[in-house]
Amino acid sequence: MSATVSSRVAAPAPPELAGTTPLLEVRDVSKSFGSVIALKDISMSVHAGEVMCLLGDNGAGKSTLIKILSGVHPASEGEYLVEGKPVRFGSPRDALDHGIATVYQDLAMIPLMSIARNFFLGSEPTRGVGPFRRFDLETADRTTRDEMAKMGILLRDTDQPVGTLSGGERQCVAIARAVYFGAKVLILDEPTAALGVKEAGVVLRYIAQARARGLGVIFITHNVHHAYPIGDRFTLLNRGRSYGTFAKDDVTREEVVTMMAGGEELEELGHELEEFARADGLAAGRLGEVGRELEAEARG
Amino acid sequence: MSAVGGAAVPAVDERVTRVNPLRRAFTRPEMGAVAGAVAVWVFFAIVAGGNGFLTLRGTASYLEVAAELGILAVPVALLMIGGEFDLSIGSVIGAGSMTTALLAAQFGWNIWPALFVSLAVALALGAFNGTLVLRTGLPSFIVTLGTLFMVRGATIAITRITTGRTQVGNLDEVAGYDVARTLFASSIPVGPAALPISVVWWLALVGLGSWLLLRTRFGNWIFGVGGNTASARNVGVPVGTVKVILFMLTAAAAWLVATIQAVNFGGADVLRGSDREFFAIIAAVIGGNLLTGGYGSVVGAAFGALIVGMIQQGVVYAGIDADWVQFFLGAMLLIAVLVNRAIRSRAMGGRG
Incomplete structure (x- = not known):
């Protein structure tokens, strides 16, 4: 089994995307915390209109890689390119400004805040000038309602706390928010982990929608059954190293399971x-x- | 807002029932305090109505108590919604009024530069609190408990070294006092009673604070920072800046109360403001502000302060021994926390 893995050549990009510049790419990225090596020589990329699945069991280094991609930690070594240009992010805000939005599993939304307030947190629309500049709640409400309707979720009331939504709906609000704010790359951290079968299906459908709109999606999960149907390519992490990247045509679901575990x-x-x-x-x-x-x- | 929304939604989801507007109003964070204020007022109207609680003078007396507390409760509520505490405000009141009194009455400054310097001292203390909380990652309860004692101790020590006493008087004889008196310690005649100007300051600050919280970007950031610091940071909210500003606002409010008291009494006492931090927290919590942050209301905190003021003066009007005031306040706090918890879980549709 391991022989199969090592003999495989990592697929750089699907044929139809070969030659185009990836939206986001990391080359030989490493990260260590003190003497602990969390990641070693990871390379991966995502193109527009592609779902790249980042798979790995617990402790594989997925979270560390997400934090590097989303600007929370800088990488210790390696290159980070956005649309072919090297970047260095000092904060999540920098990453957002480059069109890289991250939706975290638990941290996507603030339960006690209303949907509209959550949707625009950190990027509130304003009205008026100088000391009278204020949060334009009417625009926020209307936009939130419209954006959610585009994804097929009809909100009764954008004033209701996010805590009243189901887990799947919360993820969808977070994804809708990222798309609305012009994300080119969507990093989704275990968006289906805590969801039931049907709800996970809803989220997967939105991922497909985001891809259809031309976004590059990095879908982090340890659930192959969620990743395989939606993924175009798979990068497998194990103990901080990469097993390589595989195009969907080159690998079966069972092989992916085996490599992961x-x-x-x-x-x-x-x-x-x-x-x-x-x-x-x-x-x-x-x-x-x-x-x-x-x-x-x-x-x- | 729900009416506007109802029109925009093309279809009705059959799984959600319509919410009764009255029931909806009761899920607002300040509703517990509004209902509580009415209940407390009715109680004292019955018990102490014959003794002058209902007169204009009686009303002005509890409004004055509520105002000085309410001025503090506005930023304390904002800070609490932002997920932090400030216990140091009690001693910042002492330090602020003493700085003004020392500079003006002892060293002969005009009162205005003295007030300016004491405001700067207060803001610096607030910024120090905020920065220390952020840098150390310690709970603000502990950090500001530390500064509460440090500031009080330093105020007493410096005052005694400078003057040999712990009280400084004669502030009413310094240059510029008259204008300061008009601004901070005058009263507006209302019929036979006199409404202290601190009530005007209080109401203005409640309006300003509520507007800041509900209608500005900064207000949305306060909710975000208190609701979940990591989430807020991830979407680009400048978490550190928000918290430091909130700590500076509580210190600024402490300075305002210090100024009102110093000008009113014509002097300062190093022990001025003792226990005020707890009263302000009680007012904020009665007002529906969640101790763990992310939820609350400035208007609620104002009603909380009103309740405290009514209890404090109402007990006296009712002829009950004033020793019982603290007992009633403590009981009110516990009741308020329980009621507010029920309101909040209703707001969350049973999921909170």
Whole structure:
């Protein structure tokens, strides 16, 4: 299994996008915190109209990479290019000004604030001049309502606290906000992690919509079943390193699962469980089943 | 706002029921305090109505108490919505009035440059509080508890070294006092009663503070910073600047109260303003401001201050021993927190 992984050549870009400049690209980016190496030599890119899935198990370095991309941390080493030009971000505001918007799983919205206030937080429309410059709440309300309607969500009341929305709706408001503020690249941090099947579907549909509008989407997840249907390319992270980038045509869902989880370990666990089952005889029949399933999944 | 919205939405979602406007009004953060103020007023109207609580003079007496507290409660509420506390304001009142009195009465300055310097001292203390909270990452409760004691201690020590006493008088004899008196300590005759000008300051600041919170970008940032600092930072809100400004506003309000008192009494006492920080926090919390930030109202804090003022004076009018005032205030605080919690969970549709 590992032989397959290492023998693969990372796909630089899908054929139809080859030759165009990526919206966002990092080359050999590393990050260390003191003596801990969180990321080592990561390269990845995203083009306009593409969904790049960043996959990895817990501790793979996904969060660190997002923080570098969104301007929270600078990289220790490596290059960061936006539309071919090298950049260095000092804050999330810098990244936003370059059209790179990040939607965080838990931090997307502030529950106690109204939807319209959340939507425009940090970029409030104003009216009047000098000391009379004020937050134009009417415009904020109207725009929020219109933008959400474009995504198929009808709001009863933009004055209601975000906390009254479901998790999926919150993610959608955050995505709508990023799109409205002219994001060219959308970085989505585990947008489907805490959602039910149907809600996750709603969010995936909006990701597809954003792609159709020509945005580059970086979709971070550990859930292959959410990533595979929507992703165009997949970059796999494991323990702070990259396994490479694969175009969808070159890799099956099962192969992705195997690479993410560290295939051999899963297979070994399957064997072990089967051993237990054999030793315990019939009583552990169900355990054996679990073992076989795990093995099957690992094999792909 | 809901009426405008209702017209713009093309279809009605059958899963949401229409919200009764009255019930909607009751989900606003200040509603608990408004209802509480009415209840407290009715209570004392019955208990102390015959003793002058309902007269213009009685009303002016609790408005004066409410005003000095309410001036503090405006920025304290803003700071609380922004997710922080300022316990140091009590001693900033002492330091502010003493700085003015020392410079003017002791060293013979005109009162205006003295007031200007004491305002600068107060703002510097506020900026110091804010910066220290941001730099250390410590809870503002602890940081400002520290500065509360440091500022009080320094005020007492410096005053005693300079004058040999802990009180400085004769402020009413310095140059420029008359204009200052008109501005900070005059009263407006209303019938047989005199309404102190501090009430005008209070109402003006409530209007200004509420406008700042609800109608400006800065106000939206206050909600954001208090609701979730990391989220606010991620969308580009200058979190540090917002917090430092809020700390400077509480210090500025403490200076205003210090000035009103110093001009009114014609002098300063190093212990002036003791416990005011707790009263201001009580007023803000009764007013529906959430201790953990992100939710609240300046108007609510004003009603909170009004409740405190009515209790403090009402107890006296009712002929109850004034020793019971603190007991009633504490009980009111606990009741308010419970009621406000219920209101908030209703505002969140049961999810909060």
